[in-house]
Amino acid sequence: MKISREQYPEATTPMTNPPIYTPPNELAELALLDAYGLLEPAEQMRFEQAFLAVSPDVQAEVRRVQTEIAMDEALLPNCEPSVELKIKVLARIRSAMDMDTSGMLRVDELPFQRDTLGYIGSKSNIMSSVWTWRMAALVLLGVCLTLVVMANTSQRHFDRMFEEAIRLHTDREIESALGTEFQPYMDLMRRSTAKQQYVAINGGQGLVRISIDEATGDIFLLAMDLDNQDGPCSFTIRNAQGDELASAVIRTDRYIDGVSLSVDPTLLAGTQFVLRDADNRVIASSTFV
Amino acid sequence: MVGRGARFQESSDINEDLQLMQRIASGDESAVSELYDRFGGLVFRGARQLLPSDAEAEDAVQEVFLRLWRTADRFDPARAKLVTWVMLLTRRHVIDRIRRAAVRPKTIEMNAINEGFGGAHESKASSVERNVQLQKCLATLPEIQRAVIERAYLQGFTLREVSIQLEMPLGTVKSALSRGLARLRANASQDLPGWAAS
Numbered sequence: 001m002k003i004s005r006e007q008y009p010e011a012t013t014p015m016t017n018p019p020i021y022t023p024p025n026e027l028a029e030l031a032l033l034d035a036y037g038l039l040e041p042a043e044q045m046r047f048e049q050a051f052l053a054v055s056p057d058v059q060a061e062v063r064r065v066q067t068e069i070a071m072d073e074a075l076l077p078n079c080e081p082s083v084e085l086k087i088k089v090l091a092r093i094r095s096a097m098d099m100d101t102s103g104m105l106r107v108d109e110l111p112f113q114r115d116t117l118g119y120i121g122s123k124s125n126i127m128s129s130v131w132t133w134r135m136a137a138l139v140l141l142g143v144c145l146t147l148v149v150m151a152n153t154s155q156r157h158f159d160r161m162f163e164e165a166i167r168l169h170t171d172r173e174i175e176s177a178l179g180t181e182f183q184p185y186m187d188l189m190r191r192s193t194a195k196q197q198y199v200a201i202n203g204g205q206g207l208v209r210i211s212i213d214e215a216t217g218d219i220f221l222l223a224m225d226l227d228n229q230d231g232p233c234s235f236t237i238r239n240a241q242g243d244e245l246a247s248a249v250i251r252t253d254r255y256i257d258g259v260s261l262s263v264d265p266t267l268l269a270g271t272q273f274v275l276r277d278a279d280n281r282v283i284a285s286s287t288f289v
Numbered sequence: 290m291v292g293r294g295a296r297f298q299e300s301s302d303i304n305e306d307l308q309l310m311q312r313i314a315s316g317d318e319s320a321v322s323e324l325y326d327r328f329g330g331l332v333f334r335g336a337r338q339l340l341p342s343d344a345e346a347e348d349a350v351q352e353v354f355l356r357l358w359r360t361a362d363r364f365d366p367a368r369a370k371l372v373t374w375v376m377l378l379t380r381r382h383v384i385d386r387i388r389r390a391a392v393r394p395k396t397i398e399m400n401a402i403n404e405g406f407g408g409a410h411e412s413k414a415s416s417v418e419r420n421v422q423l424q425k426c427l428a429t430l431p432e433i434q435r436a437v438i439e440r441a442y443l444q445g446f447t448l449r450e451v452s453i454q455l456e457m458p459l460g461t462v463k464s465a466l467s468r469g470l471a472r473l474r475a476n477a478s479q480d481l482p483g484w485a486a487s
Contacts, residue, residue: 028467029463029464029467032467032470032471033448033463033466033467033470034377035373035376035377035380036380036442036470037377037379037380037381037382037383037384038380038384038441038442038448038466040447040448040449043448048368051368059367063368063369063370063373066369066370066373066377067369067370067372067373069373069376069474070370070372070373070375070376070377071331071372071376072474072478073331073334074474074477074478075338075423075426075473075474075477076331076334076335076337076338077334077337077338078334079333079334079337079343080330080333081329081330081333081343081346081347081350082343082347085329085333085347085350085351086322086325086326086329088347088351089321089325089329089350089351089354089355090318090321090322090325092351092354092355093318093321093354093355093358094318096355096358096359097316097318
């Protein structure tokens, strides 16, 4: 195919946009590749635009070359289709026609498809299309953000549920191990106003863990490892002036014991905790901080 | 220059083509039958050239004619003759089919031809003959042209893919392909005159 520069004038057909100049050799190349069905959609469009932009003579030359290629059977195999093929082709088209007449629309006839094609086809609507895509991207971004927030909230909710489940499980474990006797301790520990303090015997021979609710004055004593003592121990709570606020006897015939007490929460500051053995000797003490 | 008689003949053909496609677009079944009579064989051979079996090619022919019927109202005789339009749709469909179904034929090696290459529905002899002829023509081409034709035309790779595979600029691939195809056509009609179908 020979297309000279002289045969390639400016566009002769009225167009809304100036035609894209395609060098003649490239036009010839595109025409040949197009005839063999090898152009990708963007290239096909470029070729169509270039074709419309050239003079009728060049268009006729392009048509001639493409027709030649279409009719050229030199490279095609020497074979014939079966006789039944025509029947199959006609039946297939008849069936498609029936579907159409029975009201089933073809994909390319669906209203949204037609609108979309019209949209793409019209240059003036390309910008609208761009804005549509931008809006779609924004909506998508919004959806993504909402999903992230929802996922985060769900995660926190799940964490809380998980902690609660663990706590319930631990409570049940403790309850099954120690009975319901220590339930007040568990209840107290769940309060946000609860504090922990220890009164430990020197040499690690035992300790009393004191859980105090500063708001209500509820106290629970959890005595552990006092079973090496000769007899029950006494636990006293005194205020800063030395007045006794509360006291309790702690059993030492088992490795763990628990006692509930209650004091006036306003008197807690500077309170002294004293643990005495069966012989009334002070074996441990601590000041409430 | 084209003579006045030839021009008259051409415009008469164009009118016939246009009328035929208009009849098809309006749902005239006899027009579809006429279209098949004119191009059925050509479309089949075009499909069979690249597809591995007669069954595949026949299926492709049905799809092509269905597409021709669906797009009949878009046929523009000013843009191309009907035969060009038909073969363009055929080639595009066949290449799409190769890409979609990943039924790319392997690159044909000369020594593989003797072992037979083709679908189950085609006799080995005719399949081998078809590929021997094609391969003979391909063998006459420079290596780059042969490589791009095999990949883009016979195996259905896109030009971009071929460009990546061969590590060549896209423009070079296109040029090599168009030059190669033009040369292949020329060689086929000169060297193998008896082979071409009537």
